[in-house]
Amino acid sequence: MLPDTLKAQVKGYLDTLAHPIVLEESSDDSEGAREMHELLHEIAALSNKVSVSEDGTATRRPSFMIRRADARTGVTFAAIPMGHEFTSLILALLQAGGHAPKLADDVVAQIKALPGHYNFETYVSLSCQNCPDVVQALNAMSIINPNIHNTTIDGALFQDEVAKKNIMSVPQVYLNGEPFSSGRMEVAEILAKLDADAPKRAAEKLNSLSPFDMLVIGTGPAGASAAIYAARKGLRTGMVGDRFGGQVMDTEGIENFISVIETTGPKLAAALEAHVRQYDVEIISSQRAKELFPAAKPGGLHGVVLESGAVLHARTIIVATGAHWRHLGVPGEEEYRNKGVAYCPHCDGPFYKGKPVAVAGGGNSGVEAAIDLAGIVSHVTLLQRGSKLKADKVLQDKLYSLPNVTVLTEALTTKIEGNGTKVTGLSYRGGDGADHHISVDGVFVQIGLLPNTDWLRGTVKLNDFGEIIVDDHGATSVPGVFAAGDATTTPYKQIVIATGEGAKASLAAFDYLIRVPVADAERAAA
Incomplete structure (x- = not known):
């Protein structure tokens, strides 16, 4: 099933396993089971630390569990995880074999401390760009806490099950047999639903952060570009957003990002995040801005209230919140969302x-x-x-x-x-x-799209379409607040344009910082 070039890559990953792992197969006589059997044995042939057991006892067949050889539980795929889920498969192999999930220490501690047992079922499509984020988050949590288990289910492989549950969009997550979530989620959002005190603790932690020189609101191409340019200038830079990549994550093929002949939205989003993380940027994920309080005078601190209740402060703000899909606004649209x-x-x-x-x-x-x-x-x-x-x-x-x-x-x-x-x-x-x-x-x-700017009404000037009015430097009507990307009046909503506009707004904000003195009240408090 795997081409030779891909086998070589997988072998390189498997060579780094710290512990032996078992691929525990629960099979039947279906065509899907035969394909799964072939895939598992191809993977096992690439490393002496990987073996296949055909003694699986799962009731959902075909499926397979990835577990450490000395463990009884692990990560389950009721799927042939190719397509967008192939990365989920590789990560599950590595994490089961001893590679710790890349999560902050406090997040790992929070996952370990969750009480009770959690049996997740995640329904996906192998062509879905957003599904791997949910799968990988839940798989990582199950590696950290043995009382958490996740089964990834390919809807195309289990069509009767999908029809019975009337699942018509993915990702769809069930917890202990009951609907849990719909759509893309990251670890922080999942924990917030499982741990009632999580949002409060997160807000307290964010409230303790010192003011930023530049706070970028938005984690798409414009936001990533702005953050990189700010960090390279040596500014204390923060970046807050819901998901890295923004609308890019919903784009299948990209063929007009100059110097990159062809890529996909998720790949570009991952590259953007990796580039930002090369610099000293405080990344605040799974958070959305709720309100902006402009500084009382130029040179003062702006305040940004997040939906979690936390408040961040910065001398300059760059708004790069992008846009979202426009709705038809007709009867039946809301009623049948995710149901057709x-x-x-x-x-x-x-x-x-x-x-x-x-x-x-x-x-x-x-x-x-x-x-x-x-x-x-x-x-x-x-x-x-x-x-x-x-x-x-x-x-x-x-x-x-x-x-x-x-x-x-x-x-x-x-x-x-x-x-x-x-x-x-x-x-x-x-x-x-x-x-x-x-x-x-x-x-x-x-x-089409609508700009994500409702939270700014009454603070910065917007046009009739809700776009932020900016000048040729990306400056808004509020001194010290700049904007870039699809949320602004800049014409032509393109990824390559958003990255350029993000860089321009960041350079303009830097110029503002070096030319506008710190406000007296702020200096006195310092």
Whole structure:
């Protein structure tokens, strides 16, 4: 199953194992079981510290557990973890073999101290970019605390189980048989749900931090660029955000980031994080900004309140909070979210194999989604409210070449319909003014982005679209507060532009710091 080049890489990883590990296989006579058996024996053949046992007793088959040879529990995959989950497999092998998960000491102590037993089941798609974050977080926790166990389940391999639970989006996590979470999560967010006092302790720790010279809010390309430039200037730099990479994490293929011929969103996000971590940057993850309190006078300290209740202070702020998917805002959208209404075709597309779906949106994102889905589903209906598609010509040419795609222009989606459990159809108003209905099992919304700036209303000037108004230096209407990336009025929301704008805003903030004296009140308190 593994090409020779990949085998060589895996062998190099396995050579670093500190302890022997066992791949405990629970099999049946399915095709998936045969593929799993082949994969496990290929891995075992690469190291004398890895063995396969075919005596697994798991009820969910096919599946396999990765455990230390002297342990009874470990990490379980009810999946053939290739695609985006291959990294999860490699990490599980390494961690079971003695490599400690890369988590802060206080986080490890918190995981070890969790009371009770936790049996997680994580449903994924191998094409989902966000699923590995959840899988790897829960796997790491199960390595640290033997009372925690995680089983990663490929929905395509266990379709009856997915249908019974009515799972139509991933990642979906169950804890002890009950729904626990939906969507991307990191260790800190999982702990916050398991440990009621975790948010309070985190806030207390953050409140004790000294003021920053520069605080970057946002961990996407613009934020990463800004933080690197600030740290290279020797500034005390902080960086706060929900997830590294931001919207980049939801991007499957990237072919226009100059000097990188081709990559994926998760790979670029990982590279951004690795680059930032080369510098002395205080990274505050799994946190969101809630409110900004501008300094009373130029040179003073700005305050940023986080959703956890913590307050951070800094002489300069760079807002790089990016954007999020725009919603249709029609009846049925909220009711059937994750029950047929989806926003990530790469993550959730496999759940609609052989079924009819609709895509709302005729820009690049919508057309790309329709093209991707056409290879999976029975039929795609693309609805564009305008008179023509807005996507690049090369994408339109590809779209119109597909036999199972229908394009409807001047089609305004008015309602998403369902049976109370899942989506069954969609209504739209045509250019003739009449209402029409199509029967679909899923609706993928791809109508653009909205800036993540609601928390700034009343403090910095925004335009009618909610974008932060910036000048040619990235300065906002508040002295000492700068902004960059998709949250701003800068045209063309592109990764390469965001990185440049982040660098520019950081350099402008540095120039501000060296030219504006520290406010008297702050100097007196120092």
